[in-house]
Amino acid sequence: MSGSSTGNNLENRIPSAPPNFIRHIIEEDTRTGKYDGRVITRFPPEPNGYLHIGHAKSICLNFGLSIDYHGDCHLRFDDTNPEKEEVEYVESIKADVRWLGFDWKDHRYFTSDYFDRLYDYAVRLIRMGKAYVDSLSAEDIRRYRGTLTEPGKDSPFRNRSVDENLALFQKMKEGGLDEGECVLRAKIDMAAPNMVMRDPALYRIRKAHHHRTGDKWCIYPMYDFAHCLSDSIEGITHSICTLEFENNRELYDWILDTLKVYHPRQIEFARLNLSYTVLSKRKLIELVTGGHVTGWDDPRMPTLSGLRRRGYTPESIRNFCDRIGVAKRDSMVDLGLLEYVIREDLNKKAHRVMAVLNPLRVVIENYPEDQAEMLTAVNNPEDPDMGARQLPFSRVLYIERDDFMENPPKKFFRLSPGREVRLRYAYFITCTEVIKNETGEVVELRCSYDPATRGGDAPDGRKVKATLHWVSAAHAIDAQVRLYETLFSVENPAAAEDFKAVLNAGSVQTLTGCKVEPSLADAPPGFSCQFERLGYFCVDIRDCVPGRPVFNRVVTLKDMWVKIKDQHQK
């Protein structure tokens, strides 16, 4: 079991996460003393976008391992491509990792901090005759590479002398060559069965402004060259990345072995796929720039900023990551699991409140006209320490439209003509009359109440089949509530020809004129609560003005009645 119930205290989480193949490897390495028992991992995002739930899996894995095995986890920004990267992203990434509850201590690095050393390593490779400057065009390089089944052929520039290569590489560095004129390549084997090993590019010319190094450099190292060496420089022991880098491991090893430097071990695991959403950076960017969502933090987005705004807690996401496990096979995690973990967390923590989303006016005819009284409501039945509050009750109330049916089917327990139900924490009421407008729509209910049931229990012991939530009309405050559904209407939108064609048109429904209990008037942004019988909601962190709360639905409560209803309709 995970020990995450103790809130933010990560050190207390017991050897929490279930066993997985990476833990086996680390434990084996520790046993054999391979890295003197050290465990140093790293989370290496490229600062070119916002973090999403898939990154959370990697963060929880890398930081979690470092905590459980008493090591460190470095936060390293892999900023080797100046054209795509921005400081805005590094700030959001730091905020998201911190929000998730992890601490990189003083281990915050940038690959760009190593540019000088990486350049020196490249020069060493050239001197060893293991790298050369290729003046072939990008297109020719592709042609010379061969195909999956045919070997490539050597570039005519492959046998330039060390001195010529040194001079050319320096010229590249000094800006004497244009973008695309040449690249530095490793000299490995153009007939290698692994395409990655067919003389991969190590450096390219980019006359672009870098967000940290400015205009100091006009050549930038490629991922394959920079990453293994950065891991080596930092003394990483286990370099954990996703499956698509399996083919790159041979090159990772080749570079470190050829240079004879400290050699971490690369281990690959399967990235997260979540049903009813997309987790590729390219697609997420498209959703934002195409205006399909309101931004990176749209509550429907799988980004950490979106989930946070939606009302997900860091604990729930960490717990999710523990539960999905880590393996090498491609899989698709059911969205239902993410909903489960946030319900589980909020059930323990969230205040219960009463809110009526779709109000139906109810007049208690035998209740005095100008009277109001306060009734006691429990804040959280799961946690007595959360106390109780006072709720105003009066003659005119609102209940949920869905809680009344004039001609109820068999399994409908709620209010209907002549039936008695309980108003939570208040009284038993009986519906005595249904008032409709000209079009036949029910606009008001007249009811009677039993004063002896004050607080919600009948002294004579009689039972009711339903308990309804309600608010006092005179005391309730108006609120806007947004109901969210999945962003996509199909389980695997990434498999669609065009993922934008399977967007769910009803992914957000904005309700106005909702009536919430007065205690919510000054709920702070981000405040999470349970609207009893409806779901978990949180106060939006952007769109609120004081006294006029806007709520986002985090997730519904599990609902038996919808199932029964659906079965009836079939």
Add this chain to the structure above:
RNA sequence: UGAGGGUUGGUGCAGCGGCAGCACGACGGGUUCUGACCCCGUUAACCAAGGUUCGAAUCCUUGACCCUCAGCCA
């Protein structure tokens, strides 16, 4: 037709030569001032075929199917 990986209930993950387990889901029941939570129960899987072994999800062989790789992205 090249190379590297992968395949266990509906879903995700364990099990690493000795009774196939956990979680989510689904289904049924109990409880209930939330048709929630909680509790109890049921359901349902080792890709296939050979081989080794007293014994195979696990080791070996062959095959099937799936994923990744032909960026001067990461």
